Amino acid sequence: MSINVKQLAAEKAVEYVVDGMKVGLGTGSTAYWAIRKLGERVQEGLKITAVATSVASEEQARELGIPLVGFGDIDGLDLTIDGADELNHDLELIKGGGGALLREKIVARGSKQMIVVADESKAVDTLGQFPLPVEIVPFAWEWTVAELAKLGCTVELRSSGDGLYKTDNGNYIADCRFGAIASASELAGSLQNITGVVEHGLFIGIAAMAIIGKQDGSIEIIEREYGE
Numbered sequence: 001m002s003i004n005v006k007q008l009a010a011e012k013a014v015e016y017v018v019d020g021m022k023v024g025l026g027t028g029s030t031a032y033w034a035i036r037k038l039g040e041r042v043q044e045g046l047k048i049t050a051v052a053t054s055v056a057s058e059e060q061a062r063e064l065g066i067p068l069v070g071f072g073d074i075d076g077l078d079l080t081i082d083g084a085d086e087l088n089h090d091l092e093l094i095k096g097g098g099g100a101l102l103r104e105k106i107v108a109r110g111s112k113q114m115i116v117v118a119d120e121s122k123a124v125d126t127l128g129q130f131p132l133p134v135e136i137v138p139f140a141w142e143w144t145v146a147e148l149a150k151l152g153c154t155v156e157l158r159s160s161g162d163g164l165y166k167t168d169n170g171n172y173i174a175d176c177r178f179g180a181i182a183s184a185s186e187l188a189g190s191l192q193n194i195t196g197v198v199e200h201g202l203f204i205g206i207a208a209m210a211i212i213g214k215q216d217g218s219i220e221i222i223e224r225e226y227g228e
């Protein structure tokens with residue numbers, strides 16, 4: 001019987017949550033398990049407040065009775081637990097497969113610590129197999145997409161049903177296929193320079209720990225220190 005490796009990683013991360021913490025709730029099918037476990041612990045008496053990174057995570061947390069506050073109502077978060085689409089050994093991430101990258105990055109940057117939870121298929125030597133999600137404003141999106149393509153990627157505007165996918169912030173997502181990304185920080189700089197780009201899914205120097213669940217039932221933990 002195969003085990004649920006996403007659940008394995010997510011529940012391990014929830015062990016780092018203690019009374020009084022302000023917790024950032026990630027988005028996606030791995031973060032889902034972390035929120036579910038947090039809900040159980042809240043029902044058992046854990047005292048936390050939380051900020052959600054998407055409407056979906058907010059609804060899940062509300063149903064589970066996790067006390068929610070707005071990001072602007074508190075003075076920073078202690079810990080954010082979130083998934084990733086890819087991560088390397090330097091804890092550089094690609095995020096945004098679920099379209100929540102902007103709020104996810106704000107919440108993670110506003111936290112003292114971010115723990116990434118993932119199954120082993122997400123751990124890679126070189127980022128870039130997963131198309132990099134870039135959130136762009138709808139105005140002049142054709143121009144922004146053309147500017148993105150000049151960086152050497154093929155760009156696909158994300159669709160949903162009959163129309164274009166819209167983020168919780170009302171923007172579009174351009175999925176950019178770069179292939180192997182030699183330098184995530186250089187690429188991040190180039191993306192930030194394009195007017196029309198709201199945010200990109202490269203998370204660099206943000207995550208302090210990754211908890212990776214494996215099919216054999218084991219867990220790998222990667223840790224990094226920043227600002228030394």
Ligand SMILES: O=C(CO)[C@H](O)[C@H](O)COP(=O)(O)O
Binds near residue numbers: 027030084095
């Ligand atoms: O960045 C994200 C959403 O914007 C998710 O964390 C990422 O897509 C991973 O999702 P999953 O755990 O479902 O594989």
